[in-house]
Amino acid sequence: MKRVMQWFKERTSYFKTIFIFSVIIIILRELLSISKTISFSQLGIIFQDIPFWKIMLMLVIGLIAVLPMIGYDVILNNILQQKPKKLFLFESSWMINTINNIAGFGGLISIGLRSEFYGKEKDGKKVVQALSKILLFLMSGLSIYSFIAFLLVIFGHTNEYIQQYWIWLIGGGLYFPIVLLVSLLRKDEYIGDIDRPTRAGLIFTSFLEWTGVLSSFLLIGLLMGVKIDLLQVVPLFIAASVIGIVSMVPGELGSFDLLMIIGLSAIGISREVVVAWILLYRLFYYIIPFLIGALFFMKNLSHTLNKRYSYIPRELSTAFAHKCVVFLMYFSGIMVVLSATIPEAFIELTWLKQLNPLSFRIITQLPAILLGFLLLITGRGIAARVKRAYLPTIGLIVITLVYTFVKDFSWGVSFFLGLLLVIIVFSKRQLYREQLVYSWEMVTIDGAIFLALTILYIVIGVYNLPTFPHHKHRFISFFLFPSEKIWFSGLLGILLVTLFSYLFIRYLEGKRYKLGHSLDENRVLTLLTSYGGNTDSQLIFLKDKDMYIYQNSDQEDTVLLQFKTLNNKCIVMGDPSGKKEDFSEAIEQFINEADRWGYLPVFYEVSEEIVMFLHEFGYDFIKMGEEAHVDLPNFTLSGKKMKSERAVMNRFTKEGYLFEVLQPPFSTELMTELKQVSDDWLGSRKEKGFSLGFFSEEYLQRAQIAVAKDQEGAIIAFANIMPTYTKEEGTIDLMRYSKKAPSGVMDYLFISLFNYMRDEGLTYFNLGMAPLSNVGTSRKSFIQERVAYLVYEFGSRFYSFQGLRDYKEKYAARWVPRYTLYSRESFIAYVMIALLIIDNAPIEKQNKVHGVRRILRNRYQR
Structure with a gap:
């Protein structure tokens, strides 16, 4: 026997799983059985004849009638000497009792469920003892009412049909005194060991339970x-x-219904009324409380699964629910607008009618148009995951639900709206954004839907004009409208929705929080000098970008990101600067904060290390080109390949040109001379900023400037050396020359810089990007890269991409790929257009157009 008991103990978890699944199967089976006994069309007719306030009161009565059963679970936990949280006790008790009402089996299902929910941390024997006491008194309340009913049959003037059941009433009435006597006489731990307060509590709870059952029916x-x-x-x-109950039929289904129909008909109540009465009783006492209990069950089950699997199921389910809500909101809005625009189509085309979840029969034109477009508008807020959209969406669904009850009740519509409401509540976690940033992508999707529906409505109005020759050629019969007045009311609805759309979008946008901060020079300089930077770090001092600084656990600034915002895209320029060990935490924090405020980061010209990290965040990437690196220690002009460059250097040296690196601070006279060279180089073109430095005295004063001077000592070309805050890499920013400079001056300046930086101990010189080098040229390239290539091919007017590659090729020892990463929520075409717009924005417009890194670090004319 011990071996058998040990075998059962070792497999307890399996038996519990089998029990839970058995309960679920029983419930599903009984729900199917109940659904067959309930005519939803008949319920619809019943609800149309009953005032709405009475229906709501029936619902309240049904819910109140279930409440007394919570007393069983309070008493059970007192017996087990445990104090669960009140919310958990309420939810689990409601769930157990409403499931038991549906599943039945004389209360055995509730005993098994109570053991699963309340007996996990207790000794099995004690749990069985406590549950046996609960099971013993579950029917004591019915027994008391059976005795009262028996007295009414014996001494009252009941119908002959009812009198024949006296034997069942006396049998039910004897249950309570027998159980009470046994519990008083027996002294065992299962039945007899019950103190007076517990016994009285169980009897009172059972009596209240059956009082609720009887009262709800009456x-x-x-x-x-x-x-x-x-x-x-x-x-x-x-x-x-x-x-x-004696038959142990789940929910007393079948036998109860049959007896009540025959019995109530025998006392003069029409059969149709009795059926409707039983239907409403089952709906408000069994079905709706059970559905609430099912929600509690799913909540508790999901909590258990989430703890076991690191909350991944919750994230997946809420994300799926959010996608369902967005689809249903948009689909419903489109269907409602179409049903108001082409109502006859939903009559003539059966398949179209079946697709429409909100098929109102007597809804007027104006409410239909308003409802449809409002579903689309609130759907945008839900799709954008904005917190502010939650309550307006709930309100809209509730108003629509009330409207269906009042105007045109439909079970299908009510079920759909109720399901939509539940999913919205369930997916509330997905609404975490503080504001809406109405992106180009959103405008495109919403605009296409709104425009298509509006144009269709206007076309139908034109088609219905008396002067339109459709009377002879009615090629689309369901385009005909009942009257111009009805069509005009719909048009008025569209105009009202347009106004509401604007107001609602403004409401969702809020005050428009701006991510990041303006430049704080001291903080940035301290960070860069402490932890290092890269070839892009110095560009922050142009003051045309925002900064985002990450602080570690010690509140120390360790990582810098510089970016500009265009529409909803925060375009980050290059790799982060600072402490490399903190890069991943800094990028993750930046992405999360941007996401919270409705922005989507775009990481432009980043290294492979950043690509691999961001790919885990669901970012797609395209190769933007390759960066040319010159190997300074091994750089030489010897060899056949460098023949022309040797000639250039010899010519400039022979003719008396000088190369010099000037140290800041610079005099006003020098700045004036440099400005003249810069203006000469620019000509009629405008300065462009963000990633390529523009001529700013304050910016140029921060670093060395390399100059080329002619025989008279006049500056004919210059390049500002960019501090990289490392001891390995060197690069430049502005590289400009006057029109009087001889050809080859750029080569002279470059080669002189290579020699200078090699002498300074640097490892390599960064020549900058060769944009779109080997990007999107193959038929097998990513479609994103093909699109990017087309955008730049037709949008950029200033650069010869292949020529730039060829020029840098003669110096480069290696090519390092650079990438652009963007969220999958963005359209790649819009990402590239944003880059192109910022890339060509004149510096005087930088306050209006927030920028991104330009493709070329060095732009020149040869």
Whole structure:
């Protein structure tokens, strides 16, 4: 025997799993059985005849009737000497009791569920002892009512049909005194060991439970307008309940219904009224409380699964629910607008009618147009995951639900709206953004839908004009409208929705929080000098970008990101600067904060290390080109390949040109001379900023400037050396020359810089990007890269990409790929257009157009 018990103990988890699945199967089976007994079309007719306030009161009565059963679980936990949280106790008790109402089996299902929920941390024997006491008194309340009903049959004037059930009533009435006597006489731990307060509590709870059951049935009948004779109805109801429980039929289904229909018909209540009465009773006492209990069950089950699997199931389910809500909101809005625009199509085309989840029959034109477009508008807020959209969406669904009850009740519509409401509540976690940034992508999608529906409506209006020759050629019959007045009311609805759309979008946008901060020179300089930077770091001092600084756990600034915002895109320029060990935490924090405020980061010209990290965040990437690196220690002009460059250097040296590196601070006279060279180089073109430095005295004063001077000592070309805050890499920013400079001056300046930086101990010189080098040229390239190539091919007018590659090739020892990464929520075409717009924005417009890194670090004319 011990071996058998040990075998069962080792497999307890398996038996629990089998029990839970068995309960689920039983519930599903009984729900199917109940659904067959409930005519939804008949319920619709019933609801149309009952005032809305009475229906709501029936719902409240049904929910209140279930509440007393919570007492069983309070007493059980007192016996087990445990104090669960009140919310958990309420939810689990409601779930157990409503499931038991549906599943039945004489309360055995509830005992198994209570063992699973409350007995996990207790000794199995103690749990069984406590549950046996609960099971013993579960039917004591029905037994008391059975005895009362028996007295009414014996001494009252009940119908002959009801009197025949006296034997069932006396049998049910004897249950309570027998159980009470046994519990008093027995001294064992399973039945007899019950103290007075516990016994009294169980009896009182059971009595209240059956009082709720009986009262809910009687009150629903009274609200229906049925004239109830309590002396007849109460004994019949109790007898039917006893027979149903003795048969252990789930939910007393079948036997209870049959007895009540025959019995109530026998006392003069019409069969149709009795059926409607039972239907409403089952709906408000069984079905709706059970659905609430099912929600509690899913909540508790999901909590258990989430703890076991690191909350991944919750994230997946809420994300799926969010996608479902967005689809249903948009789909419903489109269907409602179409049903108001081409109502005859939903009559002639059966498949179209079946697609429409909100098929109102007597809804007028104006409300239909308003409802459809409002669903689309609120759907945008839900799709954008904005917190502010939650309550307006809930309000819209509730108003629509009330409207269906009042105007045109439909079970299908009510079920759909109820399901939509539940999913919205369930997916609330997905609404985490503080504001809406109405992106180009959103405008494109919403605009296409709104425009298509509006144009269709206007076309139909034109088609219905008396002067339109459709009377002879009615090629689309369902385009015909009932009247111009009805069509005009719909047009008025479209105009109202347009105004509401603007106001709602403004409401979702809020005050428009701006991510990042303006430049704080001291903080940035301290960070760069402490932890290092890269070839892009110095560009922050142009003051045309925002900064985002990450602080570690010690509140120390360790990582810098510089970016500009265009529409909803925060375009980050290059790799982060600072402490490399903190890059991943800094980028993750930046992405999360941007996401919270409705922005989508775009990481432009980043290294492979950043690509691999961001790919885990669901970012797509395209190769933007390759960066040329000159190997300074091994750089030489010897060899056949460098023949022309040697000639250039020899010529400039022979003719007396000088190369010099000037140290800041620079005099006003020098700045004036440099400005003249810069203006000469620019000509009629405008300065462009963000990634390529523009001529700013304050910016140029921060670093060395390399100059080329002619025989008279006049500066004919210059390049500002960019501090990289490392001891390995060197690069330049502005590289400009006057028109009087001889050809080859750029080569002279470059080669002189290579020699200078090699002498300074640097490892390599960064020549900058060769944009779109080997990007999107193959038929097998990513479609994003093909699109990017087309955008730049047709949008950029200033650069010869292949020529730039060829020029840098003669110096470069290696090519390092650079990438652009963007969120999958962005359209690649819009990402590239944003880059192109910023890339060509004149510096005087930088306050209006927030920028991104230009493709070329060095732009020149040869």
